[in-house]
Amino acid sequence: MILYLLRRLLLSVGQLLVLAILVFLILQAVPGDPVKIMLGERASPAYVETVRQQMGLDEPVLTQLWMYLTRIVTGNLGNSVIFGQPIGTLIASRVEPSAILITYGLVLAIVFGSVLGITAALRSGTVADYSIRILATAIFSMPAFWVGLVLSLVLGIQLGLFPVSGYEPGLVGAFRTLTLPAIALALSLIAVVLRTLRGSMLRVLGTEYVEAARARGYTEGRIVRRHALRNAVTPTISIIAVVLGFLIGGTAVLEQVFGIPGLGSLLVQAVERRDYPVVQVIALLAGAVVILAGLVADLLQAALDPRVRSAIRHG
């Protein structure tokens, strides 16, 4: 088990390294001279050259790559070009709203997705099942930014329940300002959770051991809780870990729509202004979260499912 954990960790580090290099290479391919864009069209050529040297952008690409990897490994991330602040400080000041938004959205998606998924599975083939599935597909096909705007119009403006933009720190403030974007974020994910859970539940409910449990006269509630759900939940966990990446991408759009000063809106700003050091760190951070989620999902599966543990043990 420990060996497995080590191997899994090593794999994650490798993934991070590949990601870091990819991010660097993609940014190299983006058109536009970053220094000129940052300084504006009227900056003098001499000033442009000075800043280029300060940023190390006059060095060969390989040297730049090495400098960049060194910065990441040593944690000395340097300064943001447009904000002039150290990148660590800048990101720390923006991480709170994004972290809360993603967690909030994830919790909403899991809670509503599970309830609806289990309901649909238990009432498979009924009107309830079909309605839930049709509704979920319909919502899934709506773009998150549009859902966000409609939510703003209905819950923000017509009913006046929530502010339509901005962020307030603290528990109450976060609830007030992040509920609408969290719903918009969760809606797309609910369909995924619901469909995966419903599918695996149905498969499990059709197995012989569930038949056997029924034959023993166990209540349906006990069968669902002890047998079906526990078996059905593992594929759902894997899926959630995968779609977390999409969720993080979704926050970039929603933070723009709702004017939330998080990492997503910072990323959009940094890309627009070619603040490469900031783009690199945020992209890497987002990737690290997804990689970490994959790791946690694997470990959770091992914890929940003895078959997985046994597979690990016997290589």
Next chain:
Amino acid sequence: MKFRSSLALAAAAALALSLVGCTGGGGNAASSGAATGACAASPKAGGKIVVGKQNETLSLSPYATPGGFGDTEALNMIFETLVRMDPTGKTQDIVGGIADTWSVADNGLSYTFHIRDGAKFSNGRAVTPEDVKYSLDNWSNPDKSQWAAFARGYKGTTVVDTSTVRVEMSEPIGGFLYSLAMVTAAILPAKEAEAAGAAFFDAPIGSGPFVVDKWVKGSSISFTKNPDYWDKKAPLLDEVDFRFITDDNTRSLALRSGDVQMVDSVPWSQVQSLKSDAALSIQQFKIPSWILLSLNNKKGPLGDQKVRQALSLAIDRDAVNKKIYFGMGEKPNSMLPRLRYDADASKITPTPYDLSKAKSLIADSGYADGFTANLEYPSGNAAFDSLAAVLQDAWAKLGVTVKLLPEDQATLSKNFTGGTYDIMLPYAFAASDVPIPDEFAEFYAVKGSTNGFFTWWNDPAIQADVLKFTGTTDDAKRAELWPPIQKAMLEAQPAINVLNLPLVNGHSTKVCGFTTNPIGQSTFTTTWIAG
């Protein structure tokens, strides 16, 4: 909250998807400047206003403004300049700021400024001639200031006595007072700024009407009234908050929901829907802003004046104005935006829509069989998507095949300054930094680092006229010199002005007395809240 029908809701949702329909101009688009309703009462002091701003404040240094308007608009609140552009916007004149009186030498080689009694920084210290010298020396130093090009001609500042400074010039510059009135030439407290170093600009001390209270980077910046401001009648408000809301739809929604009381840069397509809300009013300001359509004069057909003129004549500006800009634009009679000294439409006629003349010009040019060209423009901008399609269609009638290339701002900027484009709308928003022609006349006509503002056009005769104009300090003479240049540049047509555009701002009907200076910037000194 206010009741809104579900039809309005659906309409707004459609707008949210940026489905800009061609619904026609509708009502009249005149400015609602007159004091009506709640604003008819006499102004009252106190209270605060929250403003939803399109552009975020990234820097509070007058010397580096990476945030563009987001920076300069915040700087205007906290810093003041020696002289100012009329803050009421009623004229394009220069009025007093830190200096209450000034004079220009007859040869234009020196300016004498008297520092106003009572001009103080927000730490209570009086503004001294040494502060002025320190600030102007920094402003004009290209190693320190991104805006040093505007200080052309500045030789140095001499302290004359405890309240007088003399600014010496190496050559007469006609627009120098306007350059001094830009907030990038703000007067800083010398000792305090030197002592604090770079940290000074995180919480700057200025002599403007407001002081920075709290700056939450990425989110908002709030200002409180500066009790030491020299004008004891201003500002009326105790507090002004700028909330950065970059998304156009969200900004409008924030205004409707009452989260903010004012928004800047209302998108054209949303003006009608905001106007229909009884609790809101829309204000338009005539500023030197225009739809700049740049032509690369060094590239084949676009180097031919007849082709350039034909392209301009083929644009049905009335239709563009009505359908895309909801009637808020104005047909230009200049290649540049509306500026001081411009001859009016009775003296220089706006370019008409004349397809047959355009066709005959093309036939006479070396490109009678037409040509193909790329049109690059900012992506994600509903108005420009429509405009680009209209231009493509209009020019097809001349045999010009246009390929549309929506691009992000960074790519546009690279191709524009690198001269690798054919035809381009380089900016989502183009405006002159000063209400006088000097800035853009020189950009276009005088050979220099911008290569004819990236058109690679040059006409030695026009260049000589422009240099004479920008080197003249006498206002009456400048007024005589400009109109012939305006006419010559319009005919040469190195670039096309599609329409002059106003600045559109939306606010609650309770917000009164809001004005901007001639370039659209406000210090909120006369703004007050009714009720």
